[in-house]
Amino acid sequence: MKHLSLVVALTLLASMPLIAAEDASPEIRVSDVEHTVLKVGLAPGVTADAAGEAMLSKAVELNMRLVAHLNVGQEVGNRGIDSMRLEIFEFCNPEDAVKMARFNTIFAAYMPCSIALVEDNDGRMWLQMLNLDMLISAYDLPPELQALALGINGQMLDIITAGATGEF
Numbered sequence: 001m002k003h004l005s006l007v008v009a010l011t012l013l014a015s016m017p018l019i020a021a022e023d024a025s026p027e028i029r030v031s032d033v034e035h036t037v038l039k040v041g042l043a044p045g046v047t048a049d050a051a052g053e054a055m056l057s058k059a060v061e062l063n064m065r066l067v068a069h070l071n072v073g074q075e076v077g078n079r080g081i082d083s084m085r086l087e088i089f090e091f092c093n094p095e096d097a098v099k100m101a102r103f104n105t106i107f108a109a110y111m112p113c114s115i116a117l118v119e120d121n122d123g124r125m126w127l128q129m130l131n132l133d134m135l136i137s138a139y140d141l142p143p144e145l146q147a148l149a150l151g152i153n154g155q156m157l158d159i160i161t162a163g164a165t166g167e168f
Helices: 002-015 048-061 072-078 094-103 105-110 132-137 143-165
Strands: 037-041 065-071 086-092 113-119 125-130
Touching (some): 037 143, 048 113, 065 072, 086 094, 094 105, 094 143, 125 132, 132 143
């Protein structure tokens, strides 16, 4: 049902004008989302708990703050609803976030950097994050911000790799 709601919402958005008219209608832009997610399976023997601990440890090592952790599956389970394992980890370096948002506020919509730990319908555990390469290549960034963005991407790849392998 949620998927259907998303389809309806996107259909409505697509029918709206892309540029605000004089009547102050909001400006709407829809982007292609193909290839936007990096999905990594946990290595054999790595538990979901070990993956989470490894990511947290690697984030500390890289000076990335855990700014939020939501155990969605547990929250839903506490409400008496059956759920798979689903956790969202959100990481950020506040100084880097401000630099990127000052360049273009659109980057704020991608903050903080999130990694989902999710169990699929076959019971396999996955780590998933936004493909930051796509975002980085979408803008002609000044050299110092290009280096910053590539560094953030590298840190997030290090965190997701630590989680997938259980090593940090």
